[in-house]
Amino acid sequence: MAASSTPNSTSLMYLQNVDEVRKMFQRFDSNGDGKISTTELSGVLEALGSSISDEEVAKMMVEIDSDKDGHINLEEFAAFCKGEADPYNSAEKEVKEAFELYxxxxxxxxxxxxxxxxxxxxxxxxxxxxxxxxxxxxxxxxxxxxxxxxxxxxxxxxxxxxx
The missing domain is CATH 1.10.238.10 (EF-hand)
Incomplete structure (x- = not known):
């Protein structure tokens, strides 16, 4: 996720272990129902200072929501964090976007x-x-x-x- 443009899996892909992934997932899952909605995803991205359109959030959801149920579960989130959701992104670009977030x-x-x-x-x-x-x-x-x-x-x- 870039701070100034379209966020994607890069801001989170460097989470290194299950506990870190679960902790970040729980931050996104603000209502604690075990899944991340479009509204929750958008809210966290905005809190991080990203100006992201509803269309961009929808594209992220399509990219991450592999079972197409309209929500991101922990397994999908973990794959997203590992960079599996978009295998065509270059590592350098991903690191640059993560850097730009901070x-x-x-x-x-x-x-x-x-x-x-x-x-x-x-x-x-x-x-x-x-x-x-x-x-x-x-x-x-x-x-x-x-x-x-x-x-x-x-x-x-x-x-x-x-x-």
């Missing part, structure tokens, strides 16, 4: 404040200082931000750890 001011780097904003919108309870610590763990050039290259390395390390 890079709220589109300056090419993720600050602790930006990370805090997104994590807070997703229901995480962390401080800006906590986010600064997360940033520092991947900030190879010591500038206090995560650049796109650093973000790619972070995603690669995360994917390797899960494999």
């Amino acid at each position: 890079d709220q001011d589109h300056d090419g780097k993720i600050s602790a404040a930006e990370l805090h904003l997104i994590l807070t919108r997703l229901g995480e309870n962390c401080s800006v200082a906590d986010c600064a610590g997360m940033i520092n763990s991947f900030d190879s050039d010591g500038d206090g931000f995560v650049s796109f290259d650093e973000f790619k390395r972070m995603m690669a390390a995360s994917n390797n750890a899960a494999a």
Whole structure:
């Protein structure tokens, strides 16, 4: 999901384990009925700062809802997070779109404040200082931000750890 254009599976595809996928699913499933509706999907995307049209949300639902019941269940969501919903997307494009979700001011780097904003919108309870610590763990050039290259390395390390 890109922050400024059409979201897709990329923002979530780096969820690495079942607990993370289930936790994210539960955030999307705001009424707790075990499935994500179009309204719930749209609401979360808007909370993340994405300006997405109803048509784009409908396209996402078609892409993810493999059993075509009008809702996204946990299994479909997990496949979506693994990138199975759209096997033709390039990995570089997906990582770039994920990066853009966090890079709220589109300056090419993720600050602790930006990370805090997104994590807070997703229901995480962390401080800006906590986010600064997360940033520092991947900030190879010591500038206090995560650049796109650093973000790619972070995603690669995360994917390797899960494999």
